[in-house]
Amino acid sequence: MIPFELAEPKSLTEAIKLLAPDDAMVRPIAGGTALMLMMKAGVFHPTRLVSLGKIEKKYSGIAAGKDGLRIGAMTTLSALEQSLDMKKLAPVITRTLRTLSNVRVRNVATVGGALAHADPHMDLPPVLIALGASMSIAGPSGERELAVEDLFTGYYETVLQKNELIAEVRVPSQDGTRAAYMKVTTGSADDWPALGVAVALQSDGNAVKSARVVVSAATSKAMRLPGAEAALAGQRIDDKILARAGEAAANEADFIADVRGSVSYKRELLRVYIGRAVRAALESGAH
Amino acid sequence: MTARTIHFTLNGAPVTADIKPHHNLVELLQTHFGLTGARESCGQGLCGCCTVLVDGRAVSGCLFLAVRIDGTEVVTIEGLDAGGKLNPMQEAFVETGAFQCGYCTPGFILMANQLLDAHPDPDDDQIRHYLSGNLCRCAAYPQIIDAVKLAAKKRKTIAA
Ligand SMILES: Cc1cc2nc3c(=O)[nH]c(=O)nc-3n(C[C@H](O)[C@H](O)[C@H](O)COP(=O)(O)OP(=O)(O)OC[C@H]3O[C@@H](n4cnc5c(N)ncnc54)[C@H](O)[C@@H]3O)c2cc1C
Ligand code: FES
Ligand code: FES
Numbered sequence: 001m002i003p004f005e006l007a008e009p010k011s012l013t014e015a016i017k018l019l020a021p022d023d024a025m026v027r028p029i030a031g032g033t034a035l036m037l038m039m040k041a042g043v044f045h046p047t048r049l050v051s052l053g054k055i056e057k058k059y060s061g062i063a064a065g066k067d068g069l070r071i072g073a074m075t076t077l078s079a080l081e082q083s084l085d086m087k088k089l090a091p092v093i094t095r096t097l098r099t100l101s102n103v104r105v106r107n108v109a110t111v112g113g114a115l116a117h118a119d120p121h122m123d124l125p126p127v128l129i130a131l132g133a134s135m136s137i138a139g140p141s142g143e144r145e146l147a148v149e150d151l152f153t154g155y156y157e158t159v160l161q162k163n164e165l166i167a168e169v170r171v172p173s174q175d176g177t178r179a180a181y182m183k184v185t186t187g188s189a190d191d192w193p194a195l196g197v198a199v200a201l202q203s204d205g206n207a208v209k210s211a212r213v214v215v216s217a218a219t220s221k222a223m224r225l226p227g228a229e230a231a232l233a234g235q236r237i238d239d240k241i242l243a244r245a246g247e248a249a250a251n252e253a254d255f256i257a258d259v260r261g262s263v264s265y266k267r268e269l270l271r272v273y274i275g276r277a278v279r280a281a282l283e284s285g286a287h
Numbered sequence: 288m289t290a291r292t293i294h295f296t297l298n299g300a301p302v303t304a305d306i307k308p309h310h311n312l313v314e315l316l317q318t319h320f321g322l323t324g325a326r327e328s329c330g331q332g333l334c335g336c337c338t339v340l341v342d343g344r345a346v347s348g349c350l351f352l353a354v355r356i357d358g359t360e361v362v363t364i365e366g367l368d369a370g371g372k373l374n375p376m377q378e379a380f381v382e383t384g385a386f387q388c389g390y391c392t393p394g395f396i397l398m399a400n401q402l403l404d405a406h407p408d409p410d411d412d413q414i415r416h417y418l419s420g421n422l423c424r425c426a427a428y429p430q431i432i433d434a435v436k437l438a439a440k441k442r443k444t445i446a447a
Contacts, residue, residue, distance in 0.1 A: 001309045002309065003307060003308070003309045004309055005289075021343020030356075032350065033347075033350050036351075037331060037332070051355075101420070102333075102419055103416075104335065104345045104346050104347045104398070105350075107344045107345060108347070190419065256401075
């Protein structure tokens with residue numbers, strides 16, 4: 001890798017001051033698993049990296065409260081995977097993490113990095129969007145709240161300003177939610193997926209009151225599918241309803257082709273996987 | 288860019304190194320300490336040949352900035368046979384023949400030790416889960432799984 005300067009501030013506030021609002025070559029670094037790959041591949045040449053490794057400890061812990069869980073942005077994916085609070089609140093996250101990369105990467109990669117990196121193939125964003133998670137974003141003029149579903153603007157792009165940091169992720173209580181995440185890997189089992197689908201349902205047995213449905217990997221960013229959600233809401237689930245929801249999803253998602261599949265292939269995958277994910281959620285039992 | 292001095296524990300001994308911010312952990316171990324057990328192969332976090340334990344947790348040295356080990360305890364494969372005696376996992380790998388060329392072996396052994404620290408009596412599923420990020424080009428996988436089970440038994444005997 002080419003040389004760069006490394007700053008290791010002791011606080012989040014100090015880190016924000018070391019970032020540069022107009023310079024894309026100055027970036028925060030958390031676990032570094034994504035950034036190191038980009039630097040090694042020569043696609044990113046920073047002049048300065050601002051390490052979040054030494055900021056306040058409170059940003060690397062998980063706290064359970066009445067209204068859900070607060071996860072510090074520097075919490076590692078391993079800590080999240082092993083968190084009993086997380087497993088109780090939303091076992092779908094625990095399950096998702098088991099097939100997210102490998103133990104070594106999870107030991108180092110952080111929740112903040114897993115969101116800010118904004119690679120549409122990543123697993124946590126669709127699940128967090130389905131669960132209605134939000135973030136606290138810290139910048140020079142204080143903190144603001146942002147829903148995870150409003151974070152992504154495109155392929156590797158977010159609404160974050162260059163001098164803003166994700167400070168915390170909040171997953172609200174999931175009383176009665178049934179959720180599932182499915183990823184379709186077309187190469188080897190641990191390859192990046194051609195499609196990710198996350199669903200979170202409020203339901204009474206087979207009768208769905210409301211649904212949140214999110215697609216990822218097949219599209220340039222993780223996004224909700226309102227047409228599919230509407231096709232499921234207020235319905236008793238059967239093959240006809242699932243076919244209708246799959247059809248709505250296939251029509252509304254904005255697919256992109258890549259080495260893992262063409263647009264038409266991904267459209268067919270989504271059409272089918274909407275139904276599989278809904279059934280998996282219904283079978284998963286309520287959170 | 289300016290070098291900085293870091294202090295850490297390497298295989299039990301306190302050490303110091305002057306390093307540049309853009310060096311990774313494998314480069315540090317090889318160039319400053321002559322330790323070649325952690326080696327860079329894929330360089331992308333996928334294969335596990337560069338596995339190092341930092342504060343007891345396995346990381347990919349190829350994706351880990353060396354400066355981050357300031358103040359930590361680092362263990363490499365070279366640190367496992369302290370006192371001249373092989374660690375139970377090393378013994379088990381030898382006894383089951385869990386390698387051919389041996390290139391991947393340090394990574395497998397370190398990761399398998401982390402597995403047994405978390406799950407002293409792992410089932411096949413847990414073994415596969417922990418080792419899914421370690422690749423063996425010689426495909427010694429069946430023997431590796433046998434080795435992990437044998438090491439679990441050995442550790443229990445030692446603990447008893
Ligand atoms: C071998 C390998 C396999 C992988 N497999 C998977 C997989 O199966 N599924 C999957 O989902 N992911 C996978 N990943 C990607 C992995 O999840 C990301 O690399 C990781 O989550 C990034 O987190 P990090 O802390 O290392 O981020 P870093 O590399 O430190 O940073 C990533 C980006 O986020 C920014 N950033 C970091 N923290 C913050 C913050 N708090 N606020 C604002 N910006 C921030 C950085 O500036 C940078 O742009 C894999 C990665 C590797 C190396
Ligand atoms: S060389 Fe680091 S994981 Fe392959
Ligand atoms: S023994 Fe040769 S790569 Fe594993």
